[in-house]
Amino acid sequence: MGKDVAYLDCDVEEPNGRIFLKPEITKQIDVTVPVPRVDLDKCTFCGECSAACEYHAIAVLGKTVEVFASLCHGCGGCSDICPEDAIEEIPRTIGHISRGVGMGVEFLEGRLNVGEAISPPVTKALKKLAITSDVAIIDAPPGTSCPVIEAINDTDFVILVTEPTPFGLNDLKLAVGMVREIGLPFGVVINRSDIGDDRTDEYCHRGKIEILKKIPFNRRLAEAYSRGEMMFSVNSQYEKNLRELYQNIVNRISR
Ligand code: SF4
Numbered sequence: 337m338g339k340d341v342a343y344l345d346c347d348v349e350e351p352n353g354r355i356f357l358k359p360e361i362t363k364q365i366d367v368t369v370p371v372p373r374v375d376l377d378k379c380t381f382c383g384e385c386s387a388a389c390e391y392h393a394i395a396v397l398g399k400t401v402e403v404f405a406s407l408c409h410g411c412g413g414c415s416d417i418c419p420e421d422a423i424e425e426i427p428r429t430i431g432h433i434s435r436g437v438g439m440g441v442e443f444l445e446g447r448l449n450v451g452e453a454i455s456p457p458v459t460k461a462l463k464k465l466a467i468t469s470d471v472a473i474i475d476a477p478p479g480t481s482c483p484v485i486e487a488i489n490d491t492d493f494v495i496l497v498t499e500p501t502p503f504g505l506n507d508l509k510l511a512v513g514m515v516r517e518i519g520l521p522f523g524v525v526i527n528r529s530d531i532g533d534d535r536t537d538e539y540c541h542r543g544k545i546e547i548l549k550k551i552p553f554n555r556r557l558a559e560a561y562s563r564g565e566m567m568f569s570v571n572s573q574y575e576k577n578l579r580e581l582y583q584n585i586v587n588r589i590s591r
Pocket residue numbers: 374378379380381382383384385386396401417418419420421422423
């Protein structure tokens with residue numbers, strides 16, 4: 337549609353956008369968090385760092401100070417509060433960002449290292465990179481926890497993708513509560529819309545939530561997905577539907 341597009345895969349615990357866009361990666365950037373290192377010669381074992389840490393990532397045990405690096409959010413609170421200036425911050429790599437181009441789309445992917453517990457710093461680092469494209473599409477993880485909020489923060493519009501099942505509806509209600517709390521405009525896409533029941537439709541109708549698109553189940557679509565092919569490659573109707581979806585969102589943002 338004549339736009340430069342960037343795709344940011346912020347589902348950093350299991351990014352899969354590259355399966356479909358098949359990008360050529362030209363750059364990799366490490367994502368680090370600053371974790372404390374204690375100089376025991378300066379430390380008086382007062383325990384203030386441990387008391388200040390909301391994440392229980394630093395503990396004073398007798399005459400030593402233990403840092404649990406995988407729990408550390410790199411907030412800097414312990415080094416700020418240390419009265420002896422005994423804490424310095426050491427960068428620790430928790431993931432990386434891949435950058436490249438796939439199918440003419442600027443491609444950026446965040447990936448959390450296996451075994452790491454805290455993903456929002458990877459998403460934050462990814463979103464901080466300079467994006468020059470007209471449109472940036474952010475692929476967020478499922479759910480309503482911190483990684484999702486980090487991904488959708490500061491966006492113009494959120495698409496909530498659901499399925500018409502009791503489980504899907506439960507998650508949708510939580511997600512609607514989240515985007516309303518943050519104050520972001522949003523709409524719903526119902527995937528596999530011809531299975532399940534009508535309760536998702538009724539919920540959206542009652543809550544004056546716009547259903548942007550319904551995508552009925554299609555075995556050929558599922559097969560294409562499993563081969564790593566894009567939806568629009570299945571038939572031209574999908575391409576038309578996706579163009580309408582995009583234009584609808586642009587119109588809503590403009591309003
Ligand atoms: S706050 Fe500083 S001096 Fe006190 S226990 Fe922690 S590192 Fe040691």
